[in-house]
Amino acid sequence: MxxxxxxxxxxxxxxxxxxxxxxxxxxxxxxxxxxxxxxxxxxxxxxxxxxxxxxxxxxxxxxxxxxxxxxxxxxxxxxxxxxxxxxxxxxxxxxxxxxxxxxxxxxxxxxxxxxxLTALRTAATSALAATYLAPRDAATMAMIGNGAQCEFQAMAFRALCGINTLRLYDIDARATEKASRNLTAQGFEVVACTSAERAVEGADVITTCTADKQYATILTDNMVGAGQHINAIGGDCPGKTELHRDILLRSDIFVEYPEQTRIEGEIQSLDKDHPVTELWQVMRGEAAGRRDQRQVTLFDSVGFAxxxxxxxxxxxxxxxxxxxxxxxxxxxxxxxxxxxxxxxxxxxx
Amino acid sequence: MxxxxxxxxxxxxxxxxxxxxxxxxxxxxxxxxxxxxxxxxxxxxxxxxxxxxxxxxxxxxxxxxxxxxxxxxxxxxxxxxxxxxxxxxxxxxxxxxxxxxxxxxxxxxxxxxxxxLTALRTAATSALAATYLAPRDAATMAMIGNGAQCEFQAMAFRALCGINTLRLYDIDARATEKASRNLTAQGFEVVACTSAERAVEGADVITTCTADKQYATILTDNMVGAGQHINAIGGDCPGKTELHRDILLRSDIFVEYPEQTRIEGEIQSLDKDHPVTELWQVMRGEAAGRRDQRQVTLFDSVGFAxxxxxxxxxxxxxxxxxxxxxxxxxxxxxxxxxxxxxxxxxxxx
Missing domain, CATH: 3.30.1780.10 (ornithine cyclodeaminase, domain 1)
Structure with missing residues (x-):
């Protein structure tokens, strides 16, 4: 030139x-x-x-x-x-x-x-939501799905919520090994579990982040107890869900943008008018987040622009x-x- | 690293x-x-x-x-x-x-x-459409609007249609001067005109490429004669058109993708079911392009993905x-x- x-x-x-x-x-x-x-x-x-x-x-x-x-x-x-x-x-x-x-x-x-950056922002959003929705003094998180997003979630939940104990499970044991190694090196207490049922025992927060593009049931109804917060980030397109429908029916559900979540999120299996709360309204104090210690809260996260x-x-x-x-x-x-x-x-x- | x-x-x-x-x-x-x-x-x-x-x-x-x-x-x-x-x-x-x-x-x-690249592809698309729609042996093109897209259009119409004489008009005389200088240097016969009415005299093809985002009437009905091909590329969003509605009513209109053109193109001022022909069907021989020498053809181009x-x-x-x-x-x-x-x-x- x-x-x-x-x-x-x-x-x-x-x-x-x-x-x-x-x-x-x-x-x-x-x-x-x-x-x-x-x-x-x-x-x-x-x-x-x-x-x-x-x-x-x-x-x-x-x-x-x-x-x-x-x-x-x-x-x-x-x-x-x-x-x-x-x-x-x-x-x-x-x-x-x-x-x-x-x-x-x-x-x-x-x-x-x-x-x-997406891994970082997804983790930051999950942990930010949990500051409004997780039980007070949450200390233990179950993580089902130990792929690329797993460690970022853990780092964000420690940084924002103080969670330092992790219970990991993945259908691929090598993924759990990888995440255990990385997270132990970061100073977490890590428990590698042999089933999802084991992983959720005693957890205050359950994070599901699996990647299969199909209807899957990572969590069944009996696995979720009173007071737990579910951070569901793996269900993010039509036909891709992680939770049994019965869990949704007894949870208070929080979403980013209902118009998108009803297409892509866990709630795609519910009626179109099933009540959900928008996270931004909780942050502005216009809607309640967690109200009591027995409530099951669900952040049905699909990621928003x-x-x-x-x-x-x-x-x-x-x-x-x-x-x-x-x-x-x-x-x-x-x-x-x-x-x-x-x-x-x-x-x- | x-x-x-x-x-x-x-x-x-x-x-x-x-x-x-x-x-x-x-x-x-x-x-x-x-x-x-x-x-x-x-x-x-x-x-x-x-x-x-x-x-x-x-x-x-x-x-x-x-x-x-x-x-x-x-x-x-x-x-x-x-x-x-x-x-x-x-x-x-x-x-x-x-x-x-x-x-x-x-x-x-x-x-x-x-x-x-967009300037090049827009010009290539316009000239390609004209090989199916412009009168045979077209030699002269009027160009109303002499901004950034003007010279690219001229080069494409010469490369694909053999057009070598240009009649230029822009409400800003400096734009016409700029285009005249550039196109004369490329070997075109250039006639700088003082009005749109002058520019269209004797033209086989009329290209409109103005940029104002408002309903404008660059061409009125009396300016378009039998047999001309109009290459309208400046109307490309809601509220932005260049042609008087009466021209549309007596033209055979060709479009890229009707779903988009009805929102953004010249035909936004027509009924939603006004007949248009899709350019790809002309190229495949499934619809007629120019049928006779008295027909007014209009390529209502908005640009498509x-x-x-x-x-x-x-x-x-x-x-x-x-x-x-x-x-x-x-x-x-x-x-x-x-x-x-x-x-x-x-x-x-």
Whole structure:
């Protein structure tokens, strides 16, 4: 090119390597706490957002989704796939990236990897919900499904809820071994269990995070006792659930965005008008969270675009002025905006 | 990091600079012809695609859109904004980028700038449609609206239809001057006109490509004569049209995807069941294009996701094995796909 691209041409890009460096720079638990604070702040101004169920392309072997949202100032979207059989070929079940843009002119201001960031924001959201819904002084969490999301959940529940004892179970014992090793190294008390029934014994919180795209019953009704909080994050598309319907019927159910959760969440098996409480209303004090110690609470989490918006907003603030992002020549920026063709012609060296 | 990211972590990225280098390497008119061939091939297998109207966020000052589509093998989406007042602050009205992914595992295989590429694919689509709809031996095109898209349209109509005489008009004379200068340098016969009425005199094809987001009447009924082909590309969102309704009523109207065009195109002012012909059916020989020399044909183009799919597919093929793309560390790729957390922990140098 005869002249280098102008400032307007560049979009800060956070690679996987830089996201990991940033996470360590901040500290994983501090990152999760700060991220949860951004999510909470955005949930508390829920009516300010344009909201729409994500746009899902159900493709052979999985799903590819776009998750947009916007307030008056910023727009974001995330690209995310979910392909449960990917691990068989050495691929991630979920990969993701996202973009934050200025509403005023539509220009992207951040492009970021979101495979790592989604794991962090999902965990931060779960633990944030639990601060409103889990029994007071919860100390033990059962984790059924010990895949890629498991350890992030554990870190967030310690950072936000003080939970330090984990009871792990996965149908694949190697997944439990992997999670045990990682979490013991992080200072957790870890109990590796040989069945889901064993895992839930004495747990204050039960987290289900399995990845199979089919109706599965990870938890049966007799496994859930009075006072427990269920953090169900694995059921997140049509045909994919984890809990027996009877559990739902005796739980107080909390959701992110009912229009999306009724399609994708555990409650897809209930009547369309089954009462649910929106988490943002609990955070604003407009609806009750946990009311007593015998209540069964269920966070039927499918992940919502505002959580990604908060995560991108947080990352943008963190990387601003640092070396954790690199400039990407993503946007054409002619001297005269109407002269895109002239820019192209003159670009011949 | 202790180890560099693996092959799976990298997504080829085509920057603005590389897109311009690629365009020159191929040659602009050859690029437009080859791109049109990709678009035509995909239009001819239209039923193979998952199709949905684009997802538009109507924000103050403009619109931000996501345009996804997929066949059985590949998935694509484009991010594109439209902010007509952007030029006042030195920004582009339209900026765009896009991603192509493998359906099989959901992994992106190409990230590309699409501001330049959208201008090229829009022009290629317009000229491709004109090969079916414009009068035989068309030699002269009127162009109303001489902004960023104007010259690309001209180049495509010469490459695909042999049109070499242009009659230009814009309410801003400086835009016409800019386009005249650029197009004269490309060897066109250019007539700069002082009104839209003058511009359309003797034209075989009329291209309207203005950018105002409001109901405007760029063409009134008396300006369009028997046998002309109208290529209307500026009306592309609710409330944004360019043609007087009476023109529509006496034209045979061709569209990309009726579900989207009835919301965004010129035909938004007509009854919901006003007959239109889908361009892909013309290309497959299942519907008539131009039938006689007195017919007024109208391509009511709003741009559709399959055109971007074709463009990304073309660019992917062109950059494969060349230096026109660079690897971007966009995807987390742990050794054990379930051990995302372990990868994060071990990433500390």
């Amino acid at each position: 005869t002249v280098p691209p102008s400032e307007l041409a560049y979009v800060p890009f956070v690679s996987v390597e830089n996201m990991m460096r940033l996470t360590h720079h901040v500290g994983i638990e501090t990152f999760l706490k700060e991220l949860a604070a951004f999510i909470e702040a955005d949930f508390k101004r829920w009516p300010d957002f344009d909201k729409t169920p994500r746009v899902a392309a159900h493709v052979p072997g999985g799903v590819i989704e776009l998750m947009p949202t916007a307030d008056k100032t910023l727009y974001s979207f995330k690209y995310v796939n979910g392909h449960p059989k990917n691990t068989k070929t050495g691929h991630q079940t979920v990969t993701a990236f996202g973009v934050l843009s200025e509403v005023l002119n539509g220009y992207p201001v951040l492009l970021s990897e979101m495979t790592v 505002i959580e990604d918006f908060s995560a991108l907003r947080y990352v943008r603030e963190k990387v601003n002025g640092t070396a954790f992002s690199q400039p990407l020549d993503l946007l054409a920026d002619p001297d005269d905006p109407r002269d895109l063709f002239g820019m192209l012609v003159r670009s011949v060296a | 202790t180890v560099p990211p693996s092959e799976l972590a990298y997504v080829p990225f085509v920057s603005v600079e590389n897109m311009m280098r690629l365009t020159h390497h191929v040659g602009i008119e050859t690029f437009l012809k080859e791109l049109a061939a990709f678009i035509e091939a995909d239009f001819k297998r239209w039923p193979d695609f998952d199709k949905t109207p684009r997802v538009a966020a109507h924000v103050p000052g403009g619109v931000i859109e996501l345009m996804p589509t997929a066949d059985k093998t590949l998935y694509s989406f484009k991010y594109v904004n439209g902010h007509p007042k952007n030029t006042k602050t030195g920004h582009q009205t339209v900026t765009a980028f896009g991603v192509l992914s493998e359906v099989l595992n959901g992994y992106p295989v190409l990230l590309s700038e699409m501001t330049v 399959i055109e971007d799919f074709s463009a990304l597919r073309y660019v992917r093929e062109k950059v494969n094995g060349t230096a026109f793309s660079q690897p971007l560390d966009l995807l987390a790729d742990p050794d054990d796909p379930r051990d995302l957390f372990g990868m994060l922990v071990r990433s500390v140098a």
